[in-house]
Amino acid sequence: MALDQTSVDGVQPSTPSSDAIISIQGITKRFGNHTVLQDITFDVPRGKTSAVLGPSGTGKSVLLKTVIGLLRPEAGQVFIDGDPIVGVREKEVLRIRRKFGVLFQDGALFGSMNLFDNISFPLVEHTNKTDKEIRDIVMAKSELVGLGAHLHKLPGEVSGGMRKRAGLARALVLEPQILFFDEPDSGLDPVRVAYLDQLINTVHEETAATFFIISHNIESVKRTAHYLGLLFQSRLVGFGSKEEMTNSGGPVIEQFLAGRPEGPISMDEMADAEVVDHGLSIDTVGDGGLGPPSMSNQGVSDAAGALPAVAGLGQDPGAWQTGS
Ligand SMILES: Nc1ncnc2c1ncn2[C@@H]1O[C@H](COP(=O)(O)OP(=O)(O)OP(=O)(O)O)[C@@H](O)[C@H]1O
Numbered sequence: 133m134a135l136d137q138t139s140v141d142g143v144q145p146s147t148p149s150s151d152a153i154i155s156i157q158g159i160t161k162r163f164g165n166h167t168v169l170q171d172i173t174f175d176v177p178r179g180k181t182s183a184v185l186g187p188s189g190t191g192k193s194v195l196l197k198t199v200i201g202l203l204r205p206e207a208g209q210v211f212i213d214g215d216p217i218v219g220v221r222e223k224e225v226l227r228i229r230r231k232f233g234v235l236f237q238d239g240a241l242f243g244s245m246n247l248f249d250n251i252s253f254p255l256v257e258h259t260n261k262t263d264k265e266i267r268d269i270v271m272a273k274s275e276l277v278g279l280g281a282h283l284h285k286l287p288g289e290v291s292g293g294m295r296k297r298a299g300l301a302r303a304l305v306l307e308p309q310i311l312f313f314d315e316p317d318s319g320l321d322p323v324r325v326a327y328l329d330q331l332i333n334t335v336h337e338e339t340a341a342t343f344f345i346i347s348h349n350i351e352s353v354k355r356t357a358h359y360l361g362l363l364f365q366s367r368l369v370g371f372g373s374k375e376e377m378t379n380s381g382g383p384v385i386e387q388f389l390a391g392r393p394e395g396p397i398s399m400d401e402m403a404d405a406e407v408v409d410h411g412l413s414i415d416t417v418g419d420g421g422l423g424p425p426s427m428s429n430q431g432v433s434d435a436a437g438a439l440p441a442v443a444g445l446g447q448d449p450g451a452w453q454t455g456s
């Protein structure tokens with residue numbers, strides 16, 4: 133088990149760390165005196181789909197960027213398949229990044245390149261494969277995501293759902309052990325979301341990779357995820373199997389999973405955040421053990437602490453320079 137887990141709603145992580153492919157240990161991330169993440173600790177089980185949920189503005193994207201080494205936390209460590217990623221040399225970060233693919237929110241395709249060139253980009257950049265080998269891989273991954281007939285089109289000529297699928301194909305070409313998804317459903321209608329969820333499940337079965345999804349769409353992740361985590365007020369409220377989380381009975385988890393307006397999560401995420409920033413009580417979520425969060429701004433870093441985006445992950449570097 134990882135861990136000295138702070139759990140507002142009382143769901144402890146249930147994954148033995150020997151099964152963990154990603155181990156997140158004591159991550160604290162601040163921007164100025166705004167503590168976005170406070171002592172986040174959990175293990176992501178190997179070969180499963182895990183999703184981290186949370187209201188808007190709770191730090192889900194910041195968590196993802198920290199885990200993949202694009203943001204440097206003030207405290208804590210992240211192990212990817214046993215290798216630490218925080219505070220290591222850039223060369224080592226690049227080596228670790230070869231283990232994972234990222235599906236960015238809008239697919240983050242290069243607008244001037246057709247889908248084939250977008251999908252083949254990591255292979256061209258990072259391997260010595262022949263044109264024929266590249267073509268075979270691109271065709272196989274494009275078939276998997278149902279895009280085979282559209283590879284000559286530019287991203288601007290296809291729908292949002294197709295751009296997501298192209299982003300997914302591109303994230304798959306290097307056959308990563310881990311795939312990260314930031315809000316895979318954003319911008320899609322409910323039917324397309326359901327299709328994409330099916331596709332995520334199919335690809336998961338096909339690849340046996342570990343999927344780590346950031347989302348606020350509970351209905352969607354109930355279809356895809358085996359494990360759920362919930363962020364609220366800078367803290368990890370809980371992380372556990374879908375069943376454990378659904379049956380936890382904790383007020384924050386219960387409100388979020390049910391999508392109810394009544395409960396500790398308010399309409400105003402800034403107000404939620406300020407409760408933590410000013411060290412006010414968060415007793416409303418039933419926690420007996422949480423002390424007020426640290427008000428220290430020692431070691432503060434801001435956007436300038438963001439590490440450069442890396443070519444070959446396929447992202448639009450600009451997409452990662454600011455908090456989304
Ligand atoms: N580079 C940055 N500089 C300063 N503050 C930032 C930066 N990136 C994120 N933040 C702040 O961190 C908080 C969490 O942002 P984040 O984008 O992680 O939220 P989120 O949970 O992903 O929200 P959403 O569901 O809307 O995508 C926000 O208050 C945001 O303003």
Ligand SMILES: [Mg+2]
Pocket residue numbers: 192193194315456
């Ligand atoms: Mg986000």
